[in-house]
Amino acid sequence: MKNLWRVIQFIPEYRGRVAGVILVGTFLGFIGTATPYIYKGIVDVISQLFSGKITLDSATASVIWLLLGFFALRLGVVLFGALQNKQADDLWLDTVSTFRQRVFDNMTQKSIDYFEKTRVGEIMDRFGNITTITMWLSSLTEGTLANILQMFFILVVLTLKVPVVGLMMTGILLFNFWISYRTIGWTKPHRRGWQEFAGRMTGLLAEMVGNIATVRSFGGEPAVKQRYDDTQAQWKVARDNLHKTQWRSEQALNVVNTFGVFIAVAIITHGALHGRFTTGDILLVLTLTQTLITSISPISRQINQASEIESASERLVELLDVASEQADKPDAIPLTQLKSITFADVSFRYPGTEEYALKRISFHLDAGETLALVGSSGSGKTTIVKLLMRFYEPTKGVILINGRDLRDYQQRSVRAIMGVVLQDVALFNDSIGENIAFAKPGASELDIKAAAEAANAHQFIARMEKGYETMVGERGIKLSGGEKQRVAISRAILKNPQLIILDEATSALDSESEYLVQQGLEKLMSERTSIVIAHRLSTVMNATNILVLRNGEILESGTHAELANKPGGLYAHLFALQTQGRKPLVGIS
Ligand code: ADP
Numbered sequence: 001m002k003n004l005w006r007v008i009q010f011i012p013e014y015r016g017r018v019a020g021v022i023l024v025g026t027f028l029g030f031i032g033t034a035t036p037y038i039y040k041g042i043v044d045v046i047s048q049l050f051s052g053k054i055t056l057d058s059a060t061a062s063v064i065w066l067l068l069g070f071f072a073l074r075l076g077v078v079l080f081g082a083l084q085n086k087q088a089d090d091l092w093l094d095t096v097s098t099f100r101q102r103v104f105d106n107m108t109q110k111s112i113d114y115f116e117k118t119r120v121g122e123i124m125d126r127f128g129n130i131t132t133i134t135m136w137l138s139s140l141t142e143g144t145l146a147n148i149l150q151m152f153f154i155l156v157v158l159t160l161k162v163p164v165v166g167l168m169m170t171g172i173l174l175f176n177f178w179i180s181y182r183t184i185g186w187t188k189p190h191r192r193g194w195q196e197f198a199g200r201m202t203g204l205l206a207e208m209v210g211n212i213a214t215v216r217s218f219g220g221e222p223a224v225k226q227r228y229d230d231t232q233a234q235w236k237v238a239r240d241n242l243h244k245t246q247w248r249s250e251q252a253l254n255v256v257n258t259f260g261v262f263i264a265v266a267i268i269t270h271g272a273l274h275g276r277f278t279t280g281d282i283l284l285v286l287t288l289t290q291t292l293i294t295s296i297s298p299i300s301r302q303i304n305q306a307s308e309i310e311s312a313s314e315r316l317v318e319l320l321d322v323a324s325e326q327a328d329k330p331d332a333i334p335l336t337q338l339k340s341i342t343f344a345d346v347s348f349r350y351p352g353t354e355e356y357a358l359k360r361i362s363f364h365l366d367a368g369e370t371l372a373l374v375g376s377s378g379s380g381k382t383t384i385v386k387l388l389m390r391f392y393e394p395t396k397g398v399i400l401i402n403g404r405d406l407r408d409y410q411q412r413s414v415r416a417i418m419g420v421v422l423q424d425v426a427l428f429n430d431s432i433g434e435n436i437a438f439a440k441p442g443a444s445e446l447d448i449k450a451a452a453e454a455a456n457a458h459q460f461i462a463r464m465e466k467g468y469e470t471m472v473g474e475r476g477i478k479l480s481g482g483e484k485q486r487v488a489i490s491r492a493i494l495k496n497p498q499l500i501i502l503d504e505a506t507s508a509l510d511s512e513s514e515y516l517v518q519q520g521l522e523k524l525m526s527e528r529t530s531i532v533i534a535h536r537l538s539t540v541m542n543a544t545n546i547l548v549l550r551n552g553e554i555l556e557s558g559t560h561a562e563l564a565n566k567p568g569g570l571y572a573h574l575f576a577l578q579t580q581g582r583k584p585l586v587g588i589s
């Protein structure tokens with residue numbers, strides 16, 4: 001239960017309200033135990049009347065009091081029941097909302113490494129556990145604890161009245177709980193499998209939906225369907241085993257409980273025949289035993305589910321436990337003005353990998369200059385940018401900004417001065433205007449439009465049916481690559497950053513889009529510090545310094561003029577390849 005406990009501690013402020021719900025529940029349980037006494041009273045009065053022990057008048061008087069008492073108790077049930085119902089539902093609503101909000105906040109802080117390695121569906125599935133867990137906790141506070149207290153009252157009453165029956169029923173109850181508890185252990189492996197496969201199925205679905213175009217174009221439907229079906233078959237087996245185990249325990253308990261009730265009835269009837277109990281006593285004991293037996297199964301079920309909830313909690317806690325981003329140092333300072341960026345002997349290995357993705361990278365970039373990174377894919381270009389944004393920390397060496405360790409700055413302030421345009425543009429399923437304004441919440445329409453104009457995006461947006469209000473669809477699916485790219489550039493222009501980072505911003509585009517995008521980029525880059533990663537060397541020719549990377553190492557560095565004429569150089573070779581037999585690319589004069 002340690003995971004569930006941790007989950008509960010995630011929302012400690014509701015303790016008082018939980019206690020309130022339990023208190024009202026206790027009261028309800030108490031009324032539940034008291035009611036059969038009224039039945040007993042009425043039956044006893046009537047049998048005394050029939051055996052001539054009391055007069056009709058005194059019998060009537062007693063019955064009236066008893067009826068009034070009965071009415072008061074029922075009214076109590078109605079009122080407290082209504083109160084508890086409202087209380088408990090409000091409580092659940094608040095806890096589930098607070099919980100989701102906290103986990104969501106928490107997720108925004110997770111290290112990038114986690115997101116790079118985890119399936120979206122997996123995260124969704126774990127997130128969904130919040131509902132299951134809070135529901136269970138809610139029914140525990142609302143019904144089950146009160147039920148348990150009621151059982152306790154009943155056992156006390158029974159033991160005082162007929163000790164044999166009371167003790168026997170206590171034994172039976174303990175046996176019930178023991179078996180339910182043991183069942184948790186017996187079902188554990190099946191249950192874990194069951195949840196794991198369910199999570200995997202959600203993951204597969206999310207992956208299929210996200211990659212539908214690829215799946216279709218490769219005719220991959222049978223393959224993904226097969227994977228899904230296989231997982232589902234495993235899920236079914238696990239679920240079936242789980243249920244079989246539970247079913248066996250449940251049936252065994254039913255048999256034991258039936259015998260228990262039978263023996264209780266036999267004992268009490270035998271006693272009544274020998275004049276030890278009144279007719280009312282028989283009714284009292286029968287009602288109480290029956291109530292006891294019927295309230296066992298919801299409690300057993302709750303105990304049974306406890307393990308499900310515990311493993312759901314485990315999955316949720318794992319989600320919460322994922323390393324968060326590096327926290328800022330307590331005395332971290334804000335970065336306001338970028339003056340220089342220096343990589344000093346930086347080597348880097350991704351967590352959990354052996355191979356170094358970057359080896360002894362050193363360079364220096366002053367404000368206003370442009371650094372270009374060139375190299376085949378996998379050579380480490382993007383990794384350099386990730387380190388600069390502090391998504392990861394260098395394994396060796398140090399990154400300096402304005403001559404000071406990057407780790408001395410507040411991370412948000414470092415990222416705030418950067419504007420990043422990537423090859424794979426991330427858009428939200430929102431309007432184009434909102435997507436541009438993402439860089440600067442609260443930006444005016446005028447600013448948004450100006451940014452879009454500068455990025456050559458305004459023309460195509462204005463042509464759309466709803467202009468800036470047009471929804472872009474999931475991940476911007478309704479826009480072409482070039483259009484998305486220009487939205488991303490508008491976003492960066494609106495942010496007006498001191499440092500521009502372009503990671504293959506134009507490599508997926510056709511020449512015409514590239515021309516349009518390029519113009520936007522030039523406006524964005526003019527008079528700003530920039531880091532440009534590009535396959536097409538046309539984009540990097542004007543850089544102050546070009547680094548040619550191979551396998552995470554700097555192979556060559558210098559200006560275009562220096563590198564292009566270096567005999568036997570990689571850059572010279574690539575440049576020759578790209579210019580051979582082709583019209584000069586846009587940007588080459
Ligand atoms: P580039 O941008 O030059 O194409 P990257 O910087 O993306 O190359 O990748 C450099 C190397 O690091 C590659 O070998 C790549 O497989 C590896 N790599 C990239 N991201 C991760 C990651 N999250 N975990 C492990 N290895 C990674």
Ligand code: MG
Nearest residue numbers: 381382383503
């Ligand atoms: Mg890359």
